[in-house]
Amino acid sequence: MKKMTLTQHFILFLLCGLMATAADRPNIVFIFSDDHATQAVGAYGYPITKIARTPHLDRLAASGMRFDRCLVTNSICGPSRAAILTGKYSHLNGFYYNEDTEFNGSQDTFPKRLQGGGYQTALIGKWHLGSEPTGFTHWDILPGQGDYYNPDFINATGRYPVEGYVTDVVTKKAIRWLESERDVKRPFMLMVQHKAPHREWSPDLKYLDLWEEETFPEPETLFDDYANRTSAAREQDMSLALSLELDMDLKIDGAQPGRRYHRRSYSRLNSEERQIWEEKMEGRSREFHSLQPEGKDLVRWKYQQYIKDYMRCIRSVDDSVGEIQQYLRDNGLLENTVFIYSSDQGFYLGEHGWFDKRFMYDESYRTPLLVSWPGVIEPGSVNGKLVSNLDFAQTFLEIAGLQSPATMQGKSLVPLLQGETPAWRKHHYYHYYEYPGWHMVYRHEGIYDGRFKLIHYYDVDEWELIDTKKDPLELKSVYGERKYAVVEKELKAALQAKKAEYCVPPGVPEPRQVVDPMRYYSTQRREAETSR
Numbered sequence: 111m112k113k114m115t116l117t118q119h120f121i122l123f124l125l126c127g128l129m130a131t132a133a134d135r136p137n138i139v140f141i142f143s144d145d146h147a148t149q150a151v152g153a154y155g156y157p158i159t160k161i162a163r164t165p166h167l168d169r170l171a172a173s174g175m176r177f178d179r180c181l182v183t184n185s186i187c188g189p190s191r192a193a194i195l196t197g198k199y200s201h202l203n204g205f206y207y208n209e210d211t212e213f214n215g216s217q218d219t220f221p222k223r224l225q226g227g228g229y230q231t232a233l234i235g236k237w238h239l240g241s242e243p244t245g246f247t248h249w250d251i252l253p254g255q256g257d258y259y260n261p262d263f264i265n266a267t268g269r270y271p272v273e274g275y276v277t278d279v280v281t282k283k284a285i286r287w288l289e290s291e292r293d294v295k296r297p298f299m300l301m302v303q304h305k306a307p308h309r310e311w312s313p314d315l316k317y318l319d320l321w322e323e324e325t326f327p328e329p330e331t332l333f334d335d336y337a338n339r340t341s342a343a344r345e346q347d348m349s350l351a352l353s354l355e356l357d358m359d360l361k362i363d364g365a366q367p368g369r370r371y372h373r374r375s376y377s378r379l380n381s382e383e384r385q386i387w388e389e390k391m392e393g394r395s396r397e398f399h400s401l402q403p404e405g406k407d408l409v410r411w412k413y414q415q416y417i418k419d420y421m422r423c424i425r426s427v428d429d430s431v432g433e434i435q436q437y438l439r440d441n442g443l444l445e446n447t448v449f450i451y452s453s454d455q456g457f458y459l460g461e462h463g464w465f466d467k468r469f470m471y472d473e474s475y476r477t478p479l480l481v482s483w484p485g486v487i488e489p490g491s492v493n494g495k496l497v498s499n500l501d502f503a504q505t506f507l508e509i510a511g512l513q514s515p516a517t518m519q520g521k522s523l524v525p526l527l528q529g530e531t532p533a534w535r536k537h538h539y540y541h542y543y544e545y546p547g548w549h550m551v552y553r554h555e556g557i558y559d560g561r562f563k564l565i566h567y568y569d570v571d572e573w574e575l576i577d578t579k580k581d582p583l584e585l586k587s588v589y590g591e592r593k594y595a596v597v598e599k600e601l602k603a604a605l606q607a608k609k610a611e612y613c614v615p616p617g618v619p620e621p622r623q624v625v626d627p628m629r630y631y632s633t634q635r636r637e638a639e640t641s642r
């Protein structure tokens with residue numbers, strides 16, 4: 111055999127080194143839902159999950175780390191996703207709100223860096239950023255918000271319909287990719303992005319009857335009167351009482367003359383499926399028409415229907431987590447995989463009398479984050495640091511052994527996952543922009559230090575200061591109270607400092623230009639607004 115030259119030896123040495131690191135580098139599975147509230151993950155211990163359990167998510171928490179303060183930068187779908195991809199706030203990644211906007215895919219993102227660093231990157235499910243995904247070896251996405259039943263998908267070759275329930279379809283596609291479409295010699299990043307439990311909360315038909323006979327516990331603040339806070343809390347259009355639509359959201363037939371069920375979900379069902387749906391929803395409609403609930407009774411009745419449909423959607427998401435974990439376990443992949451579960455933001459499950467998100471109050475500002483990493487994370491650990499979806503990009507890059515660019519604004523969570531106690535951020539900055547828009551939540555920015563929350567609704571120049579220790583339900587602003595003067599001053603200074611650190615442009619941002627703001631109102635609010 112011919113002897114190798116010194117250069118050939120060197121090349122071989124380099125190649126072996128590269129292969130070793132590739133094999134050692136962990137895979138990452140990121141399961142990401144839409145609008146999944148922490149209150150609806152059993153591991154967080156809220157009362158509703160005593161009835162509607164989430165066993166697979168709870169097992170994930172028990173085998174890894176549960177983050178109790180994962181805060182989003184801007185509590186709405188597209189902006190959250192853009193922050194995750196870029197590791198930057200909306201004012202730098204250019205994606206402020208969901209509509210009339212497209213994500214600029216030529217930006218530096220973590221999938222591109224992972225791909226460049228030898229990872230296979232796959233994205234399956236909800237994307238919702240307008241433009242085509244960039245930085246993915248494989249992508250197969252739902253158009254826009256996607257549909258619950260027999261949904262269309264878009265991949266590099268075009269749009270096509272798929273039979274089945276969306277959460278199952280996404281899971282099956284993910285497992286198919288793992289099983290037969292990836293290159294088994296390279297590490298991977300698999301992003302499984304569920305549509306559920308987004309509005310209109312349409313469950314898998316097989317789960318339509320789950321917990322039918324149960325009465326779910328109501329949140330303490332279901333009948334919040336919005337006293338002691340700014341006009342933003344009163345002016346929103348996201349209350350169960352007024353804004354939650356009987357036909358569209360609760361699938362009641364004939365609640366308003368000529369209006370049937372939810373047109374979107376229902377229209378995707380085939381005739382056999384429609385029968386199952388109709389049977390179930392007819393029962394519900396009959397109950398509504400015979401009870402004719404009003405006032406607080408109506409809110410209570412709506413809450414029960416809402417929470418059941420929402421948790422039925424969660425049941426499928428929990429199944430998905432279980433199925434993907436089982437696949438990894440059966441194929442010897444679990445040991446070398448970092449498994450992450452999160453959502454694009456939190457959600458109101460009747461707290462403050464609301465559904466939807468957007469506000470800087472706890473339920474929508476905080477999102478679930480559960481991570482397992484065998485051999486690295488101490489099972490059953492809990493972390494209370496102020497972490498953020500802003501940190502995900504740098505975390506993924508560090509897991510993959512790659513450098514993060516200095517332009518990313520978060521912090522890698524890897525030291526926290528390793529059980530270290532590094533110096534950490536003392537304040538988290540928040541900024542919501544989508545007004546006018548769905549649910550009519552005023553634009554606001556704010557700062558949170560783990561106890562106090564200072565919020566500025568700058569278009570109306572109203573402030574709130576919340577002491578979450580004394581007032582965990584966030585029912586009373588103490589802004590302007592003398593005994594909080596020092597806190598207020600400190601937080602205002604911290605807010606300015608954070609804005610400078612993150613290069614937030616000075617002054618009030620340009621408001622969103624909307625041709626017909628009326629179209630965003632719920633039926634009842636629109637009627638009230640037009641007769642004003």
Ligand code: SGN
Nearest residue numbers: 144186187188208308309310466548
């Ligand atoms: C839709 C929903 C809203 C929801 C937004 C944003 N209306 O417009 O209730 O707030 O999506 O959700 S619906 O009548 O179409 O259901 S997000 O998750 O994409 O930010």
Ligand code: CA
Nearest residue numbers: 144145187454
């Ligand atoms: Ca969302």
